[in-house]
Amino acid sequence: MPLKSIALSLFFIIVSTPFFAQKITLSGTISDAESNEALIGVSILISDLDKGTITNEYGFYSITIPEGIHEINYSYIGYESNTIQLNLKADKNVNITLNKSTQTLKEVIVESTPKQFKIEAPEMSVNKLSIKTIKDLPAVLGEVDIIKSLIQLPGVTTAGEGAAGFNVRGGSVDQNLILLDEATLFSSSHLFGLFSIFNPDAIKDLKLYKGGIPSRFGGRIASVLDIYQKEGNNKKFHVKGGIGLVSSRLLLEGPIAKEKTSFILGGRSSYVHLFLPIFDINSKALFYDLNLKLKHILDDTNKLYLSTYLGNDIFELDGQFFNQYGNRFINLRWNHTFNNNLFSNASVIYTKYNYQLDLDFIGFTWNSGISNLNFKYDLVNYLKDNITIRYGTNQLYYNFNPGKIAPNRDDSAIREEQLTKKFAIESGYYTEAEIDLTDKLTMNAGLRLSTFFRLGQKNIFQYANDQAVVYNENLGIYEEAVEIGFTSVSRKKITKSFINLEPRLSFSYSLNKNTAFKTSYQRTAQYIHLISNTTSPTPLDIWEPSGQFVKPQLSNQYAIGYFQNLHENTYSFSLETYYKDIKNRINYIDGANIIANKAIERVLLNGIGRSYGLELLFQKNEGRFKGWFSYTLSRTEQQIKGRTPIEPGINNGKWFVNNFDKTHDLSLTTTYNLSKKFKVNAAFNFQTGLPVTFPSNQFEPLDGIIVPEFEERNSSRLPNYHRLDLSLNYTPKPTSPKRWKSEWVLSVYNLYNRKNATNISFGFNNETFRNEATRLAIFGVVPSITYNFNF
Amino acid sequence: MKKIFLLILIAISSFGCEDVIDIDLPSAPPRLVINASLERNFQSDGSFKDIAIVRLSLSTPFFSTEKKYVEDAIVTITNLNTNQVFTIENTPFNTGTYQNQSKDLLVIEPDTNYKLTVIHNNTTYESIEQLNVSTPIDEATQIKNTNNFDEDEFAIEIKYTDIPNMTNFYVFDFGWGNLQSINHEDFFEDGKQTPTTQFFEETRGDVFRIRLLGSDKRFNNYINALVQLSGETSNGPFSTVPFKAKGNIINTNNPEDFPFGYFHVNEVYAIDVNLVPNSEL
Structure with a gap:
């Protein structure tokens, strides 16, 4: 295009703008009228323009519209909508509070979910x-x-x-x-x-x-x-709690300085002797969670949040065995609104996971874990009426502790040893734009640049040909390599760096107000890996950063879907299909020892994965009878090829299904409001049995040890899984004006007592002198009762 | 570490429900199973008694109770330093057992390569190993089991002294297939006396024999694999992915058709403990 025409077009744009109405920006925060709790995802609709937006994670919204008189409708499921009329001449800040609809004496409308689709947004999956x-x-x-x-x-x-x-x-x-x-x-x-x-x-x-x-x-x-935690009611003090068979809960919330500072303090704990004989006073098994959150409103444009969480599981058996593990974090956030169009959030977060084990009969104490310090800064810019741009950065500093062992008895032969700690910095820089290309076509385009710098450490092992795993061709097995030397590098130096560009793109094409086609592509990178070769992860599994021997996992996902809202959103329906591939998925050599392994790279193999499926979701969102039906048809596979033609890899380098692959997965979840006092909930599940490895033969390689000869990994399946659960909620005085409100929940899990196999184990029975297949069904029929209250 | 998973399983099983079920399993052709041990047993008089025992069988369908022993194989052990060949002869008990003849004067020495050769159905199976030294058990005493979960369990505290100035691997053999490997590789003080308390579910007689075998890393890995695959934690929610436990013996004609089993050469120290009921302690 010649320069002249560009100039001319620019001129036209600039000059032409005043001919249309002047645009102004309407913004603000929407919160619950009773508690001032910010509401996420409230829809704001300008009725005369047929335009709208929703509130973000902090209840903030911003929309740019022509000046003039407009009718603005604020609506949120479970709340009474609020419609106001404004004569807008300049940018305006409008904070709205919404009342819960349950407070009125109308028919109780319970919020249903998964919420109906926002048809025009490109958001899918x-x-x-x-x-x-x-x-x-x-x-x-x-x-x-x-x-x-x-x-x-x-x-x-x-x-x-x-x-x-x-x-x-x-x-x-x-x-x-x-x-x-x-x-x-x-x-x-x-x-x-x-x-x-x-x-x-x-x-x-x-x-x-x-x-x-x-x-x-x-x-x-x-x-x-x-997941977002509540911020706490900044108007009134409230207590909420529940007493159950496994645990009890108590939550306090209220203002510290009225309408300025609020807190929420929650605690949950199981009973000390959970699943243990009660008379055994020297043993305990329990878990607990503590949540604390403070919110402080500095002024209209500045808010501060402090969130903390501490959770632990504790097992103690008779002084011989002590086991404790859990997560904790502390997070300080600052919300700042620069102007009607620009919203920002800065966070500093410290997170830690710790695992501790004391074994007295061997005489040691073991500690392992992972922690990181995370700095985040995110900005949302509501640029024009049809463009929202987000950008920001995320900086993580990781400290990996693969384990420290120390003697815990005087006569212990254990030598104190710290497995080499590992350090890394992970950074992300992103930008993301949501643009209404036409009336019907909306696009969300994003790009993330991620980097991972593995920092220096002590004891970096070196191997012949850089191979930490060697294939013993003679015996046909993979074995751990022996190091040929080791180096130590200062923690200030980068030993390995990775950079990835992660494009994310999605489109929504609305056929009409209720129907849309959506499609999306995403590329994602993951730099840390959970080392776990058990059927499901255990608390003592450790995380391994990418580095010289472990590459970052990379994945592409393509999805396409059809979305439909019916009968004024009473029903909604979606059908999505996806295809995903994964590179650099780690797997483990046969018999790998991953516990307290000082050089985990010696048991790791590199593989790829793929997954594809079809997902269907049909929901009834409103009325006395609500619920959803979901069905997934899918396949998830992995392949671990040998590095050279002689090596077999795993399962001879063929594709095989993952541990959690389920061909069919169907569930039906329903709620029926019998009356204001009674509500019945039911859930039914049917799933194809999980892949497992079954034996064919048995052999006795050493006297008295009978070993099953297992066939290829995941080549068999457990029986199909199905289960029906029921529960009944009883609210004694739903319309009582008193503050004290209570509720009883009676539930029956696995109503028809199906013995669904969690696994089938194979072993020799010393009493019958025969091999047996033993099915473990974790939950038979489980009735329970819970009492909840709040005031 | 295996014990941790066992304890976790106890926690879960305490409200889960276990039952024995009938299930169809895949089928596979039988493989030859070679259980070959060459042991140098320390005697109370300070001498060593050297024994070679090889047991040959075929793998059978998992639920079968029939044993298939192999009696018609030729088994030899060759001292590769001297090229002396010892024939390990079939015993007349029809249990697939082959044993060295005392007249052969088989002597097992350190730093010597021993080759096992088994010829069966015109196929030759081979493995080469060296002696792994062991250490005496200093002490083994029954102690009172205070564990409230299983009053029938009995506990024994064992003390042995690690061989100094080398990385040692040991295997405890408590009999009846109850084996436990110990790696004095990373976390133990070198050459120090090591106490360990072991718990046993059942007694078979009043005398409990504990054997300490010298081992190496590969044999310990193999023992761990067997314990893992055959034990109570096999194939549970926290079990590692099951696999075919390959040993150290190869089929020289067709490597794909590998045999199961292991050829191990160990020095062995043993100790006997006289057991009394828990209540009398």
């Missing part, structure tokens, strides 16, 4: 669950569990009951970024996976990104679980 929905799900032993409720969604599975964490679209547990108030958690489970660490009373909102992950998130390749 995202599920939101409100804490209310999660609390309505029937739960094992009545313990409301956020992670277990995610499994009711399409594309989310676990490696069985009692398995820690969750798997998203064929991703492994360590590929999920779990954020609680923006702080990374390294484990999400108590009791090895039976319960999750989130105190449901302290949680406000959560969002799970299975794909189309915005570029502001990085560091994990499969998903982002973004």
